[in-house]
Amino acid sequence: MSTYQTLLYYCYSPIENAEQFAADHLDFCRSLNLVGRIIVADEGLNGTVSGTVEACKAYMEAVHADTRFTKTEFKIDNVDELSFIKMHCRYKPEIVHSGLRDPKLIDPNKQTGIHLEPKEFMEMIDSDDVVVLDVRSNYEHSVGKFKNAVTLDIENFREFPEKVKELEQYKNKKILTYCTGGIKCEKASALLIKEGFEDVYQLHGGIIKYGKEAGGKDFEGKCYVFDNRVTVDVNTVNPVVISTCKNCGKVTPKMINCANALCNEHFTQCDECGWEMEGCCSDACKQQPDKREYDGTGYYVKIPQPVNYDKISKRKHKNFPPKISTTI
Structure with missing residues (x-):
C-alpha cells in the first residue's frame, strides 16, 4: 500500500x-x-x-x-x-477563474447540466446525437482528451464564455461536457443552459473519476493535473499517446513548463529535446540568462506569497475545522 x-x-x-x-x-x-x-x-x-x-x-x-x-x-x-x-x-x-461571479446569473447550486456517472457517460459518447465538449485549456487537451471531442482554443477557462457562440451549430445535439475533476463543468454547463442549449450534461467527477470507475475507455493520451505529477494515466482499456514534442515532432506524453520563468509555457517535449533545450520551448528562451535549472521534470515550485492579513475581515467567524482526536 x-x-x-x-x-x-x-x-x-x-x-x-x-x-x-x-x-x-x-x-x-x-x-x-x-x-x-x-x-x-x-x-x-x-x-x-x-x-x-x-x-x-x-x-x-x-x-x-x-x-x-x-x-x-x-x-x-x-x-x-x-x-x-x-x-x-x-x-x-x-x-475556478471563469469571470462568471454573479450568482444571480450562474449558480451551480441551482442549475447545471445533468450529471452523468462515468459509465453513463461512456455509454452515451458514441451516439450520433451527442457532442462531447472539452471545456479545458489548450495545454490540457493537447496532452489528452476524449476521442472525437470538440476542443476550444482557450488559454484559460475565463475565455470559455467568449467561445460559447462558436458552439451554436451544436444546439440541436446533446452536449456532454467534461473537465479534469468536474469543477469547470459546473459553470460551463450552467452557462450553456443560460445561452439556450437545452440538452446539456456533464461528466460527474471529471476525467479522474472516469478513469477510476470506467477504466478511462476512449480517453486518448494523459490527463493534465495541477501538481508536480503534471500528467497522470487514465486509460487502462485502449490507451494511446496523442501529443508530440514541440521541438522535434516525436510522439511523447511528457508535458513540462518552459525553464524560462518569463515564458513558463506548458508544452510537450521529449526527453532528448528536454536535455538539449535545457527544458526550454525555444532557442530564445534557452538563451535567457536567468532561466531555471532543468532537472528533467520541467516542474518548478512557485514562490509562496504571504497572507495579507490586513485584508482579512475582523468579523467573528465560525470555527473550522472541528477538533480532531486522530493523532498524526
Missing part, C-alpha cells in the same frame, strides 16, 4: 468571512503536514492536497464534519511520494 495519497476535490457552498477561513484553513492543513494548493472563495472550496494516508483521512473527516461541505466528493490517488512541496491556501474571487 502506498505511503501517501493525493486528494482532488471541490465544493460550491457559500463561505462567510472567506478570507479569514483561508488563513485558518492553511494553519489546519499545516498542522496535518499536508502539502498542496487550495483556493477559497465566497462561493466555496477547490483543492488538491497530498499527505500521509492518516493525514488525508483526518482532513476528509474534518471537511465532511463541516455542514457546509458534507457533500464534498474526494477523488483519491495513492501515490509513492507527495504531489507538492509546499502548502498554499489562498482567497480568490472564484474557486
